Protein backbone atom coordinates (compact mmCIF):
# COMPACT_ATOMS: atom_id res chain seq x y z
CA UNK A 1 0.00 0.00 0.00
CA UNK A 2 1.31 3.43 -0.95
CA UNK A 3 1.61 5.93 1.88
CA UNK A 4 -1.22 8.46 2.09
CA UNK A 5 -0.63 12.09 3.04
CA UNK A 6 -3.56 13.51 5.00
CA UNK A 7 -3.29 17.29 4.63
CA UNK A 8 -5.69 19.08 6.94
CA UNK A 9 -6.48 22.37 8.63
CA UNK A 10 -7.31 23.92 11.02
CA UNK A 11 -4.99 22.23 13.47
CA UNK A 12 -7.50 21.82 16.29
CA UNK A 13 -11.18 20.97 16.16
CA UNK A 14 -13.32 18.66 14.10
CA UNK A 15 -11.19 18.57 10.93
CA UNK A 16 -8.23 17.45 13.04
CA UNK A 17 -10.36 14.88 14.86
CA UNK A 18 -11.50 13.36 11.57
CA UNK A 19 -7.91 13.36 10.24
CA UNK A 20 -7.00 11.15 13.21
CA UNK A 21 -9.96 8.85 12.61
CA UNK A 22 -8.99 8.46 8.94
CA UNK A 23 -5.38 7.74 9.89
CA UNK A 24 -6.41 5.11 12.47
CA UNK A 25 -8.70 3.35 10.02
CA UNK A 26 -6.10 3.31 7.22
CA UNK A 27 -3.48 2.21 9.76
CA UNK A 28 -1.09 4.81 11.19
CA UNK A 29 1.87 3.16 9.44
CA UNK A 30 0.19 3.84 6.08
CA UNK A 31 -0.44 7.56 6.63
CA UNK A 32 1.24 10.83 7.48
CA UNK A 33 -0.81 13.55 9.15
CA UNK A 34 0.27 16.89 7.70
CA UNK A 35 -0.90 20.32 8.88
CA UNK A 36 -1.58 22.55 5.88
CA UNK A 37 -0.48 25.56 7.92
CA UNK A 38 3.05 24.17 8.10
CA UNK A 39 3.24 22.73 4.57
CA UNK A 40 4.01 23.68 1.00
CA UNK A 41 4.12 22.07 -2.44
CA UNK A 42 7.31 20.23 -1.42
CA UNK A 43 5.24 18.14 0.97
CA UNK A 44 2.60 17.35 -1.65
CA UNK A 45 5.22 15.95 -4.03
CA UNK A 46 6.09 13.18 -1.52
CA UNK A 47 2.74 11.35 -1.88
CA UNK A 48 0.86 9.57 -4.67
CA UNK A 49 -2.25 9.29 -2.49
CA UNK A 50 -3.47 12.51 -0.93
CA UNK A 51 -6.46 13.36 1.28
CA UNK A 52 -7.36 17.01 1.86
CA UNK A 53 -9.45 18.05 4.89
CA UNK A 54 -11.18 21.40 5.41
CA UNK A 55 -14.04 22.97 7.35
CA UNK A 56 -16.43 25.58 5.98
CA UNK A 57 -16.51 28.86 7.84
CA UNK A 58 -17.79 31.17 5.12
CA UNK A 59 -16.56 32.22 1.72
CA UNK A 60 -15.55 35.67 2.95
CA UNK A 61 -12.74 34.02 4.89
CA UNK A 62 -11.79 31.81 1.99
CA UNK A 63 -11.56 34.66 -0.50
CA UNK A 64 -9.69 36.98 1.81
CA UNK A 65 -6.17 37.92 0.91
CA UNK A 66 -5.16 37.74 4.55
CA UNK A 67 -3.32 34.69 5.74
CA UNK A 68 -5.86 34.21 8.51
CA UNK A 69 -7.09 30.72 7.78
CA UNK A 70 -4.89 27.69 7.51
CA UNK A 71 -6.01 27.05 3.93
CA UNK A 72 -5.41 30.61 2.62
CA UNK A 73 -1.81 29.86 1.72
CA UNK A 74 -1.96 26.15 1.05
CA UNK A 75 -4.78 26.33 -1.52
CA UNK A 76 -2.35 28.04 -3.90
CA UNK A 77 0.21 25.26 -3.43
CA UNK A 78 -2.27 22.84 -5.03
CA UNK A 79 -1.63 24.51 -8.40
CA UNK A 80 2.12 23.89 -8.21
CA UNK A 81 2.45 20.12 -8.09
CA UNK A 82 2.19 17.50 -10.83
CA UNK A 83 -1.05 15.58 -10.24
CA UNK A 84 -0.73 13.19 -13.19
CA UNK A 85 0.28 10.17 -11.08
CA UNK A 86 -1.67 11.05 -7.94
CA UNK A 87 -5.05 10.12 -6.46
CA UNK A 88 -6.71 12.79 -4.36
CA UNK A 89 -9.83 12.81 -2.18
CA UNK A 90 -11.45 15.55 -0.11
CA UNK A 91 -13.31 15.51 3.19
CA UNK A 92 -15.17 18.48 4.59
CA UNK A 93 -16.61 19.41 7.96
CA UNK A 94 -19.85 21.36 8.10
CA UNK A 95 -23.08 21.96 9.98
CA UNK A 96 -26.10 21.07 7.84
CA UNK A 97 -28.74 22.49 10.22
CA UNK A 98 -27.17 25.89 10.96
CA UNK A 99 -25.87 26.43 7.39
CA UNK A 100 -28.27 24.48 5.14
CA UNK A 101 -27.59 26.71 2.11
CA UNK A 102 -23.83 26.35 2.34
CA UNK A 103 -23.33 22.89 3.75
CA UNK A 104 -19.68 21.82 3.32
CA UNK A 105 -19.07 24.42 0.60
CA UNK A 106 -15.34 23.99 1.33
CA UNK A 107 -15.38 20.62 -0.44
CA UNK A 108 -16.48 22.41 -3.61
CA UNK A 109 -13.84 25.12 -3.35
CA UNK A 110 -11.05 22.57 -3.18
CA UNK A 111 -12.61 20.42 -5.89
CA UNK A 112 -12.75 23.40 -8.24
CA UNK A 113 -9.04 24.12 -7.78
CA UNK A 114 -8.09 20.48 -8.26
CA UNK A 115 -10.17 20.20 -11.40
CA UNK A 116 -8.29 23.11 -12.95
CA UNK A 117 -5.03 21.19 -12.55
CA UNK A 118 -6.54 17.95 -13.91
CA UNK A 119 -6.14 16.00 -10.67
CA UNK A 120 -7.73 12.53 -10.45
CA UNK A 121 -10.32 13.16 -7.74
CA UNK A 122 -11.93 10.11 -6.12
CA UNK A 123 -14.18 9.53 -3.11
CA UNK A 124 -17.38 11.22 -4.28
CA UNK A 125 -20.38 10.43 -2.04
CA UNK A 126 -24.15 10.08 -2.20
CA UNK A 127 -26.25 12.83 -0.56
CA UNK A 128 -28.54 10.33 1.26
CA UNK A 129 -28.58 10.79 5.03
CA UNK A 130 -27.92 14.54 5.00
CA UNK A 131 -30.50 17.36 5.20
CA UNK A 132 -29.56 20.58 3.44
CA UNK A 133 -30.85 22.86 0.71
CA UNK A 134 -27.71 23.81 -1.20
CA UNK A 135 -23.98 23.18 -1.27
CA UNK A 136 -21.07 24.13 -3.48
CA UNK A 137 -19.77 20.71 -2.53
CA UNK A 138 -22.41 18.97 -4.66
CA UNK A 139 -22.30 18.47 -8.42
CA UNK A 140 -24.59 16.28 -10.53
CA UNK A 141 -26.31 15.05 -7.36
CA UNK A 142 -23.16 13.87 -5.58
CA UNK A 143 -20.89 15.30 -2.91
CA UNK A 144 -17.44 15.91 -4.36
CA UNK A 145 -15.88 14.39 -1.25
CA UNK A 146 -16.88 13.06 2.15
CA UNK A 147 -19.12 15.39 4.22
CA UNK A 148 -18.85 15.03 7.99
CA UNK A 149 -21.16 16.82 10.43
CA UNK A 150 -19.68 16.59 13.91
CA UNK A 151 -22.13 19.23 15.17
CA UNK A 152 -25.27 17.21 14.48
CA UNK A 153 -24.34 13.65 13.53
CA UNK A 154 -21.15 12.75 15.41
CA UNK A 155 -22.41 9.20 15.94
CA UNK A 156 -22.25 8.62 12.16
CA UNK A 157 -18.66 9.79 11.65
CA UNK A 158 -16.84 6.49 12.26
CA UNK A 159 -19.16 4.57 9.96
CA UNK A 160 -18.99 7.23 7.24
CA UNK A 161 -15.18 7.29 7.35
CA UNK A 162 -14.92 3.47 7.25
CA UNK A 163 -17.20 3.23 4.24
CA UNK A 164 -15.30 6.01 2.49
CA UNK A 165 -11.93 4.40 3.03
CA UNK A 166 -13.21 1.14 1.53
CA UNK A 167 -14.37 3.17 -1.44
CA UNK A 168 -10.99 4.96 -1.79
CA UNK A 169 -9.19 1.62 -1.84
CA UNK A 170 -11.43 0.45 -4.68
CA UNK A 171 -10.83 3.72 -6.53
CA UNK A 172 -7.04 3.53 -6.56
CA UNK A 173 -5.70 4.34 -3.07
Ligand SMILES: Cc1cc2nc3c(=O)[nH]c(=O)nc-3n(C[C@H](O)[C@H](O)[C@H](O)COP(=O)(O)O)c2cc1C
Pocket residue numbers: 009010012013014015016055056057058093094095096099102103104105150151
Ligand atom coordinates in the same frame (compact mmCIF):
# COMPACT_ATOMS: atom_id res chain seq x y z
C1 LIG B 1 -18.31 31.34 11.79
C2 LIG B 1 -18.72 29.98 11.30
C3 LIG B 1 -19.20 29.84 10.01
C4 LIG B 1 -19.58 28.57 9.53
N1 LIG B 1 -20.05 28.46 8.26
C5 LIG B 1 -20.43 27.23 7.80
C6 LIG B 1 -20.91 27.07 6.47
O1 LIG B 1 -21.03 28.02 5.70
N2 LIG B 1 -21.25 25.82 6.05
C7 LIG B 1 -21.14 24.71 6.87
O2 LIG B 1 -21.45 23.59 6.43
N3 LIG B 1 -20.66 24.84 8.14
C8 LIG B 1 -20.31 26.05 8.61
N4 LIG B 1 -19.83 26.18 9.89
C9 LIG B 1 -19.72 24.96 10.74
C10 LIG B 1 -18.31 24.39 10.76
O3 LIG B 1 -17.85 24.08 9.47
C11 LIG B 1 -18.29 23.10 11.61
O4 LIG B 1 -18.63 23.43 12.92
C12 LIG B 1 -16.98 22.35 11.57
O5 LIG B 1 -17.14 21.12 12.23
C13 LIG B 1 -15.82 23.12 12.18
O6 LIG B 1 -14.65 22.35 12.06
P1 LIG B 1 -13.28 22.88 12.70
O7 LIG B 1 -13.52 22.91 14.18
O8 LIG B 1 -12.24 21.86 12.37
O9 LIG B 1 -13.01 24.20 12.06
C14 LIG B 1 -19.45 27.43 10.38
C15 LIG B 1 -18.95 27.58 11.69
C16 LIG B 1 -18.59 28.83 12.14
C17 LIG B 1 -18.06 28.96 13.56
